[in-house]
Amino acid sequence: MKLKFSLFLFIFFLVSSAYVLGVEKHAIINQTLFLIFPIFATLTGLLAIKTYSLNNATGKSLFLITTGLFFWAVGEIVWYIFKNLLNIDPFPSIADGFFILGYPFIVIGLYKEFKKAHPKPTSLHRILPVSYMLIALLLTAIVLYFGVYSAYDSTAVFLNNMIAISYGIGDLFLIINLLFVLSMIQAYGGGRLATFWKAIILGFLLFLVADIIFAIYNIEYTENIKPYIYIDLLWMAGYLSLAYALLDNCLYIHKVKKRIQQL
């Protein structure tokens, strides 16, 4: 069975249409639909863990990445409850704790995969083209400015500042992750595993762009003002991209198993 990318695109455009065409008072419907995506990404992660099992390096890395996705999904659900059901400003809240907690799991999981592809000590600048390093540096500068420097508010309490800045720091780690993933694409050349990592990198890149825009327009976003609320679409596409990568890889592994059984 081949996973259709067009099916994922169709789902994305369907929910995007609801966001764009829907009126502001129906925002809760869109935000409820949004929750499907992080939950779906976590479920595909669980399927990937089942496919690989936990007794090998890939299974363990996927377990860490899925744990990170799980925390992000819990963060999304708690954020949704605070915002839509309890009518409490979700920032800062326990939801932020879950989002921030997700980062180290994902970072460590991806690093373990990177070490599998490059078991010997390796410098990223020796593997990756200069253009990738320059883009990473540019993204780092943007995140440092909007996600760390601008996130600091001298009138806010320490906890608020710490949480706001933690997102920026998490995103800096995400940029390093992207470089790790890029190095894996280089290592796996034109193989199917490279395609898997390309979808993963797209997913994290979308998260990164969404986080940067959110750091700039978080007040407008929290007040459900268009077009700022469309930041959700970037996060949604990020979750979809990760889910597609994980699911497509699982289906491919099952196909390989069938081929072996037919040999």
Next chain:
Amino acid sequence: MNTLFQKDIYELFLKYFGRSTAEAYVGLYADKSEDFILLSITELLTEYLGKEKAQEEIDKLKKYL
């Protein structure tokens, strides 16, 4: 068939395709030749890892032959 070769193939499949697929491959050892096994592994790995990385893994395997 060489036990080390078999063990290494299992580890290789475990690493890239997971336990279930690795166990499925073990079933092939009984009635297939080493050449057949090596050819099929090359084909599967090249599709999954790309030519260069697959060759790197195959070269490691050949040490046990």
